[in-house]
Amino acid sequence: MKARSHHEDELHLTEQLGATGLRLTPQRQQVYDVLLHKRDHPTAEEVFMRAKKAMPEISHATVYNCLDALVKSGLARQVTLDRGATRYCPNMHEHGHFHCDVCATVFDVDLPQQAMKLPKGFKADHFDIAIHGVCADCAKKK
Amino acid sequence: MKARSHHEDELHLTEQLGATGLRLTPQRQQVYDVLLHKRDHPTAEEVFMRAKKAMPEISHATVYNCLDALVKSGLARQVTLDRGATRYCPNMHEHGHFHCDVCATVFDVDLPQQAMKLPKGFKADHFDIAIHGVCADCAKKK
DNA sequence: TCAAGATTTAGAATAATTCTAAAGTGTGGT
DNA sequence: ACCACACTTTAGAATTATTCTAAATCTTGA
Numbered sequence: 001m002k003a004r005s006h007h008e009d010e011l012h013l014t015e016q017l018g019a020t021g022l023r024l025t026p027q028r029q030q031v032y033d034v035l036l037h038k039r040d041h042p043t044a045e046e047v048f049m050r051a052k053k054a055m056p057e058i059s060h061a062t063v064y065n066c067l068d069a070l071v072k073s074g075l076a077r078q079v080t081l082d083r084g085a086t087r088y089c090p091n092m093h094e095h096g097h098f099h100c101d102v103c104a105t106v107f108d109v110d111l112p113q114q115a116m117k118l119p120k121g122f123k124a125d126h127f128d129i130a131i132h133g134v135c136a137d138c139a140k141k142k
Numbered sequence: 143m144k145a146r147s148h149h150e151d152e153l154h155l156t157e158q159l160g161a162t163g164l165r166l167t168p169q170r171q172q173v174y175d176v177l178l179h180k181r182d183h184p185t186a187e188e189v190f191m192r193a194k195k196a197m198p199e200i201s202h203a204t205v206y207n208c209l210d211a212l213v214k215s216g217l218a219r220q221v222t223l224d225r226g227a228t229r230y231c232p233n234m235h236e237h238g239h240f241h242c243d244v245c246a247t248v249f250d251v252d253l254p255q256q257a258m259k260l261p262k263g264f265k266a267d268h269f270d271i272a273i274h275g276v277c278a279d280c281a282k283k284k
Numbered sequence: 285t286c287a288a289g290a291t292t293t294a295g296a297a298t299a300a301t302t303c304t305a306a307a308g309t310g311t312g313g314t
Numbered sequence: 315a316c317c318a319c320a321c322t323t324t325a326g327a328a329t330t331a332t333t334c335t336a337a338a339t340c341t342t343g344a
Binding site: 165167185186187202203206226227228 | 330331332333334340341342
């Protein structure tokens, strides 16, 4: 894990977005900063509220737009668990998500790297692995 | 895969629901029949529309209730892919879901059975594996 | 038969997401 | 510098998905 300066971050963002034909805007920067700042898999609504603190004029639709832009450019991932709002995660390292049914926290978990055998001709783009259960803390308290 | 008579099916349903403290009702039977009849991973809305054909008075809320009852009793699974409506699947065999980004079809795929290594103390209840990509038919047409 | 608890119903309410039309921004070409 | 064009943002309306509510109905056990 290499540290990146703020300036380098910006270059990285510009580059990744650019490769998808998108621009780096202050709003996209802000939304990305929110994701990086607290990596607790916030919903779009939560991202919206956090982003508003630094950028009060930002709108709901823009947050969705920015999140989509980040996802399309490979800077963030969507995390969908059950019914309910989609969450967002800036960790692009290959990993799965563990959802604690008790405290509802979402944890990143490493995956045993291994190829999934698909039917002939199917082309996989990416995987989403969600695990439901009880986290260590909640299992202990019980 | 063993064939089951209609009567046996009913016993099976009653038993599975019963183990969760739930009753077998005509509505739950109907919703389950819908799932079994066409295993194309319908949304709750689609299940509602199909169930209405055989049982015109059934309501929206009941379909959600029935689906929840089936899921809780281990008779069906929820399938969540991206944002958008949750889908339902009566295949309880361990498997993942392949979503074709082109034609939007959802396919059941077998999983290489293997234990996922979780952080210490975490207890997994079940997994959901979603794979996004392009199916064989769509890859060919391209 | 009665009471208690479970279930269904229609419709309202809420939550999540998308759409729309107008205004704003940035970039390359001249 | 000026313009045109494509990309973005914005507020708010609209749509979609899901949950809630209160009343009616059904089951089951005492």
